[in-house]
Amino acid sequence: MTTRVVVLGAGYAGAGAVSKLEDELGSDAELVWVSETDYHLVLHEAHRIIRDPGVREKVTIPVEDIKSRSTEFVHDSVVDIDTDERVVELDESDAIDYDYLVVGIGSETATYGIDGMGEHPLTLKSLDDALEIHEQVREAAREATREDRAQIVVGGAGLSGIQSAGEIAEFRDRHNAPIDVTLVEALPEIFPPGDSEIQGALRHRLENAGVDILTDDPITAATEDSLEFDERDSIDYDVFLWTGGVTGPSELGEVDLDAEHNRLQAESTLQTEDERVFAIGDCSMVSQGDDEVAPPTAQAAWQAADVAAENVVRASQGRPLQTWTYEDQGTLVSIGETAIAHEVEMNGISAPVRTFNSLPAKVLKKGAAARWIAKITDWKRAMKAWDAL
Missing domain, CATH: 3.50.50.60 (FAD/NAD(P)-binding domain)
Known part of the structure; x- marks a missing residue:
């Protein structure tokens, strides 16, 4: 049968x-x-x-x-x-x-019951989402001026939020666009799953990329053009991307x-x-x-x-099942054209430095994506994708 x-x-x-x-x-x-x-x-x-x-x-x-x-x-x-x-x-x-x-x-992206969070922000869960974010950032930049800069806000400073903020900053720099990029996090520090070493490295890299960082104050409501907070004054936005958590x-x-x-x-x-x-x-x-x-x-x-x-x-086949324990092989985060690596393991061997950036981290980040593409297809396709990763 x-x-x-x-x-x-x-x-x-x-x-x-x-x-x-x-x-x-x-x-x-x-x-x-x-x-x-x-x-x-x-x-x-x-x-x-x-x-x-x-x-x-x-x-x-x-x-x-x-x-x-x-x-x-x-x-x-x-x-x-x-x-x-x-x-x-x-x-x-x-x-x-x-x-x-x-x-x-x-x-799906969690809204945590925040008023307006289900209606107003963009999210990044699909190809169409990514294309829509690009279009809205580009349109906001086109309509902005040096005196009236476009305000792009990314809510949630986990992996997706950090990488998205880095890409928007890279878009701004490459096109000399009048854009301000702000990353918002409810908790006291960005990248909440990480330790202080990688958090500090990511903050330093984001700030060098011209990303403003607001932490330790949750968003309490979102409207079509502004965000309200528990303590700080509300801020206006032209584009709002929400990356906070999953459901x-x-x-x-x-x-x-x-x-x-x-x-x-x-x-x-x-x-x-x-x-x-x-x-x-x-x-x-x-x-x-x-x-x-x-x-x-x-x-x-x-x-x-x-x-x-x-x-x-x-x-x-009626055989006993295997159990699975998650093995954390480290963290790789890209910020525009650079990357941060933290506690990375390759074939069970740890990198000699816990946290590092620049070309070695960038190559590892590309390599991780390429290995996945090769796993489900082949190395020829993975290598064709290398420049985009």
């Missing part, structure tokens, strides 16, 4: 799981890949499009260039998952039955599985409470013991995808 495995999503989790499953599944299995986009976006490099939309061809990969000919691809949006009937309901296509399901449909996709809100903020709860085997449903990537909260969960990062999704694929095969 043929076993049907269905993978949802074309992000890091979905694309990684499909690539691994194609290697591991036997000839008696059927693999179906479902995604609302017919391409994979190298999301942690999507900020490059803010400066130059021409790089989109290098950081988007058609699914046809990832999957094998035997894998069926369905270009559609997930509406619901019926775990009792083992059916995935789609927006326009017929429902799809499954024997095993891998859910990797990413996340699960709305389509998982009604699924009959344990979830928190629409993110499916999963054990360290990547298995949800339903033994035939596995959850990976930003849409999941994977237990790491001691009430800890894996971080919603590209690095975690890459790692989890391989283990989930292996465990789907093991489950279908």
